[in-house]
Amino acid sequence: MRxxxxxxxxxVPPKGPVSGTPSPASTADYKKVDAVQLLKDDPExxxxxxxxxGKPCAADEYPVEVTYASLTGGKAPDVIVNVxxxxxxxxxxxxxxxxxxxxxxxxxxxxxxxxxSVSAAVNKGELEVSKQxxxxxxxxxxxxxxxxxxxxxxxxxxxxxxxxxxxxxxxxVEGGTPDDGNGTEG
Numbered sequence: 001m002r003x004x005x006x007x008x009x010x011x012v013p014p015k016g017p018v019s020g021t022p023s024p025a026s027t028a029d030y031k032k033v034d035a036v037q038l039l040k041d042d043p044e045x046x047x048x049x050x051x052x053x054g055k056p057c058a059a060d061e062y063p064v065e066v067t068y069a070s071l072t073g074g075k076a077p078d079v080i081v082n083v084x085x086x087x088x089x090x091x092x093x094x095x096x097x098x099x100x101x102x103x104x105x106x107x108x109x110x111x112x113x114x115x116x117s118v119s120a121a122v123n124k125g126e127l128e129v130s131k132q133x134x135x136x137x138x139x140x141x142x143x144x145x146x147x148x149x150x151x152x153x154x155x156x157x158x159x160x161x162x163x164x165x166x167x168x169x170x171x172x173v174e175g176g177t178p179d180d181g182n183g184t185e186g
Contacts, residue, residue: 030068030077044109049093057086069122072098072153094120111158127151
């Protein structure tokens with residue numbers, strides 16, 4: 001038999017911010033941006049990334065992923081953009097754009113990472129950047145691990161903290177390695 005307690009016995013969390021991190025702005029009212037044009041117009045975006053955005057991968061689809069979230073504590077959601085290769089969707093650039101205030105408007109680039117296999121995401125209100133790591137004999141499909149670097153917005157910039165590394169298993173579901181395909185060695 002299961003005994004259930006009263007719902008009113010759970011304390012109500014205190015109102016207001018409980019940490020020093022920026023309080024999130026609502027993303028419900030985000031305005032969709034032309035991320036490709038934003039990248040093309042930004043002088044901080046490297047030539048290789050701009051060249052990869054020269055034409056769509058297929059029809060009018062560019063290799064970009066756009067996320068809207070509050071990372072910097074601004075009134076408008078920030079724009080997180082990941083750029084990938086068309087052929088194999090490997091990350092080649094990750095960016096965060098913050099809405100400018102005042103009459104100038106537009107967006108300013110507040111984070112850039114153009115290391116191969118990079119990807120940026122949001123985790124618990126923080127920027128989380130991951131980069132797959134490869135040993136010398138790894139194929140593009142099969143990295144050896146991943147570095148994850150969380151960033152907090154502090155003092156008008158992103159500050160890295162408490163990063164970690166994960167080594168991936170080299171065995172497949174069937175028990176073999178990615179190279180042998182049958183679970184046996186050599």
